[in-house]
Amino acid sequence: MEKQTKVLITGATGKSGGAAIDELLKMGYPVRAMVHSIDERSQELVRKGVEVVVGDLLNLNDISAAMKSIDTAYLCFPILVPGVLQATAYFAQAAVENGLKGIVNMSQISARREAKSNAAQDHWVGEQILNNTGIPVTHLRPTFFDDWFLYIRDGIHTNSSIVLPFENGRWAPVDSADLGRVVARVATNIDDYKEQVLKLYGPEEYNVFEMSEIISNVLGRTVKYEPVTIGQFFEINSKRAASEHFVQHVTHVSEDCVNGIFSGTNDLIETITGNKPTTLADFFTRNKALFV
Numbered sequence: 001m002e003k004q005t006k007v008l009i010t011g012a013t014g015k016s017g018g019a020a021i022d023e024l025l026k027m028g029y030p031v032r033a034m035v036h037s038i039d040e041r042s043q044e045l046v047r048k049g050v051e052v053v054v055g056d057l058l059n060l061n062d063i064s065a066a067m068k069s070i071d072t073a074y075l076c077f078p079i080l081v082p083g084v085l086q087a088t089a090y091f092a093q094a095a096v097e098n099g100l101k102g103i104v105n106m107s108q109i110s111a112r113r114e115a116k117s118n119a120a121q122d123h124w125v126g127e128q129i130l131n132n133t134g135i136p137v138t139h140l141r142p143t144f145f146d147d148w149f150l151y152i153r154d155g156i157h158t159n160s161s162i163v164l165p166f167e168n169g170r171w172a173p174v175d176s177a178d179l180g181r182v183v184a185r186v187a188t189n190i191d192d193y194k195e196q197v198l199k200l201y202g203p204e205e206y207n208v209f210e211m212s213e214i215i216s217n218v219l220g221r222t223v224k225y226e227p228v229t230i231g232q233f234f235e236i237n238s239k240r241a242a243s244e245h246f247v248q249h250v251t252h253v254s255e256d257c258v259n260g261i262f263s264g265t266n267d268l269i270e271t272i273t274g275n276k277p278t279t280l281a282d283f284f285t286r287n288k289a290l291f292v
């Protein structure tokens, strides 16, 4: 039988949003997906039985219309482009207009008042705006996603090298599908998690030299870590045009990573979802074909 809580997922064709939808469907909840545009990804959601609406998170009327008759909603705005603060303010206003019962907000571990990354500081300000709505809200603050390795896939694939600007910084890579499962559980049990800031880590913390050994083992060939400066990082990855906003963000979160802001691990993902979180080896095993 379909459950009562109706959940709105934004960023629905993205990584964590897509995984959240799959989990909600498995759990038997009705889902509305807000997509940025109609394309093959949104049509796949329709095929899965999801109610799909099109809208722009940078348009108050769109997000307010998407929230009609919704109980709880997930806010996910991409990191590659500017606008997270505007999107969050509109989302907060729309949530109040529609009397939402709960909000799950994708933030990040580097979200701090004193963050030098504009996006990280905006995530922190956005958290305060959502807190001030009086609606129960849970903030998710994950460390770096495994998906970073897809971003630098060409270097691993072609040159057997991991080129990253993180020096000896340590973190426990977290899988976006695990985060999606967390979103689904929190959005449907908001009273258990309201007013909480959940720091979400993968199960094992490493520096990139240690990661390169694990990756080499899974891929069956030596892949070396080559620490680079920010300038070199974006030059090497120049095939993917990066916005000024993204360069500014990566510049400062790299410093944060070196300074230990991303380090640590915990068992929150397993506690919330009941599933063992994905390890780095699992991620590379699952995606091996993309790297060989």
Ligand SMILES: NC(=O)c1ccc[n+]([C@@H]2O[C@H](COP(=O)([O-])OP(=O)(O)OC[C@H]3O[C@@H](n4cnc5c(N)ncnc54)[C@H](OP(=O)(O)O)[C@@H]3O)[C@@H](O)[C@H]2O)c1
Residues within 6 Å of the ligand: 010, 011, 012, 013, 014, 015, 016, 017, 034, 035, 036, 037, 055, 056, 057, 058, 076, 077, 078, 079, 106, 107, 108, 109, 141, 142, 143, 144, 145, 146, 147, 148, 176
């Ligand atoms: N990557 C990391 O290591 C990391 C670490 C910690 C936290 N985070 C946080 O995770 C969030 C990103 O999550 P994600 O990686 O799951 O998302 P994602 O895969 O980047 O997907 C973003 C989604 O938002 C949609 N979208 C983009 N602009 C939109 C707009 N103006 N209106 C409506 N929809 C729009 C995209 O659709 P289209 O593709 O059609 O535009 C896409 O479905 C960011 O807030 C970031 O700070 C990321």
